[in-house]
Amino acid sequence: MSVLNTESIQVKVIAVLQDMIADWELDDINEIDAETKLMEDFAFESLEVVQFVVCLGKEFERRNLPFQNLFKHDGDYVDKIKVKEVVGFLNKNISI
Structure with a gap:
């Protein structure tokens, strides 16, 4: 496995998202970047998560990455997650 830095992780996360939404009819999404919001921009629900x-x-x-730490806070589902937060989570947890 190659060395991953924040930029390469972001590229991979965006590629996964682009793959996921390729067939969705999302008129408002022109480009996915660090500020893209999963739930708001893509209308992610639990199944998509x-x-x-x-x-x-x-x-x-x-x-077995601890995604519950990203998507839940104090037992509540977090509904405002940006691509940059996913990237930060992965950057912290894939090197463990």
């Missing part, structure tokens, strides 16, 4: 987590696990060849 699970699909995204599985795709990221495959992309980074890691299982």
Whole structure:
């Protein structure tokens, strides 16, 4: 596995998202970047979140990453997650 830095992680996360939404009819999304909001911009619901987590696990060849730390806070579902937060989470957790 090659060395991953924040930029390369972001490229991979954006590629996963582009793959996921390729067939969706999203008129408002021109470009995915660090500020793109998963729930707001893509209308992600629990099923899409699970699909995204599985795709990221495959992309980074890691299982059992603690995604609950990203998507839940104090037992509540977090509904405002940006691409940069996913990238930061992965940057912190894939090197463990």
